Structures are given as structure tokens and as C-alpha cells.
Amino acid sequence: MLEEFYNQIKDCNKCSLGKTRTNFVFGTGNKNADIVFVGEAPGFYEDRQGIPFVGSAGKLLDKLLNLIGLNRDDIYIANVLKCRPPQNRDPNSDEIELCKPYLLKQIEIIKPRAICTLGNFATRVILEKNVNISRVRGQCFNMDKYFVFPIYHPAAALHQSTNLSALKEDFLKLKDILDSSSKEEEIEEPVQTALF
Ligand code: URA
Numbered sequence: 001m002l003e004e005f006y007n008q009i010k011d012c013n014k015c016s017l018g019k020t021r022t023n024f025v026f027g028t029g030n031k032n033a034d035i036v037f038v039g040e041a042p043g044f045y046e047d048r049q050g051i052p053f054v055g056s057a058g059k060l061l062d063k064l065l066n067l068i069g070l071n072r073d074d075i076y077i078a079n080v081l082k083c084r085p086p087q088n089r090d091p092n093s094d095e096i097e098l099c100k101p102y103l104l105k106q107i108e109i110i111k112p113r114a115i116c117t118l119g120n121f122a123t124r125v126i127l128e129k130n131v132n133i134s135r136v137r138g139q140c141f142n143m144d145k146y147f148v149f150p151i152y153h154p155a156a157a158l159h160q161s162t163n164l165s166a167l168k169e170d171f172l173k174l175k176d177i178l179d180s181s182s183k184e185e186e187i188e189e190p191v192q193t194a195l196f
Contacts, residue, residue, distance in 0.1 A: 001109050002031050009082075014098045017083035023050030027078030027106055035074075035114040035178065036107060037061070038122040040153065041081035041091050052077050057155040061118075064154065064167060068175035076110055078103055080125050091121055100125055107146075113181065115146055116174060119153030138170040140177060147181075149174055 006026045012018055025042040028051050045055040053061050065071055081091045081099045091099075103125070107115065117123040120133045126148050127141060133150060141148040151171070157164040 029076035047084035
């Protein structure tokens, strides 16, 4: 299903980034993941390789995942924009509006329990609110079909040790939330199986 969707959109030229990209960076990871991470847009290395978070921010993200016992095979990861903005400039509102339906469709297909948004752009798109990441980070927002957990973008923590401490703290909190919500599911299960 995800692959079919990739084939439908991979040649997108809805905005001008289609002309400057090397690769359309769809997303990667576990198609049945409980948790989807959402970043901003591909950078230089992601554009070259067609894979999200392969540069220095991605290496930090891998370490933070490892800190809570996860790796790339446990999660799915995608960006708000599928194509790199030139010189890594911020995504503009037209690009976001045109690309957002792709991300929402990916989420609809994967049906995760949690979405972890990295930084302002992803958080605003998923919460549909003009929030500031420093005010909402580390808080859990219950939506209809999943909960949203905004955290700082790892790039913001590469040279700022206070942001790195906040990120580590939020990852540990995310682990607690994931562990306790999976325990709740386990508790519900035996009641049903005991009937047979
Ligand atoms: N930053 C992002 O937001 N996404 C990437 O894929 C890489 C860096």
C-alpha cells in the first residue's frame, strides 16, 4: 500500500522543488510502526541518497532512538516536504500546503499509535496550530487516531547543549508513554482471550 502510494507520487512536480531535487525523499522504516517521526525537509545528504535523516541530525536521531532501545527498523520516518529546498532554506507555506497531503496519507496507511514531531514545521502541520516548539515540547497531545509528541528538531541540538538535554529528557518521557500505553493494550487482551 505504501509502495503503491510512493509510485503514485514519486514524480511530483506540484511545486518548484521538483525541478531542483536530486531525489524525491518519500520516507523510510517499518511500515507497521507504532510510531512515526516527522521531520522538516530533506537536506543535502537526504536529497543525494533519497533517504530521510542520513546527515548529522539523523546520526543524532539514531543515538537518541538507541537511548530508548529503538532503532530505524522499529519506527517510520518521513518529512513534511519530500524535496529539498535550495540551500536548506525554510519550507514556504505553498510548499507545505501542497506536500502535506502526502504525509497525511502516509500516516493514514501506517496507522501509528504515536507521532513524534521534530521541530516547529512538523509540529504545526500535525497539530494544525501555529504553536512554538519550545512551549509544547515534551507534552502529549491526544488526537482522534493517535497521540502527538512534539520534540526539538535534532539539528537544533547539534550545537546547543541545553536543547540536547531537553531532547534526551523528552525521549525518555516518550519511552515511558509508549511503555505504559502498550501495557494498557496488554491488559485489555487477556480478557478477550479468556472467553475462549
Ligand atoms: N532534517 C529534516 O528535517 N529532515 C531530514 O530528512 C534531514 C534533516
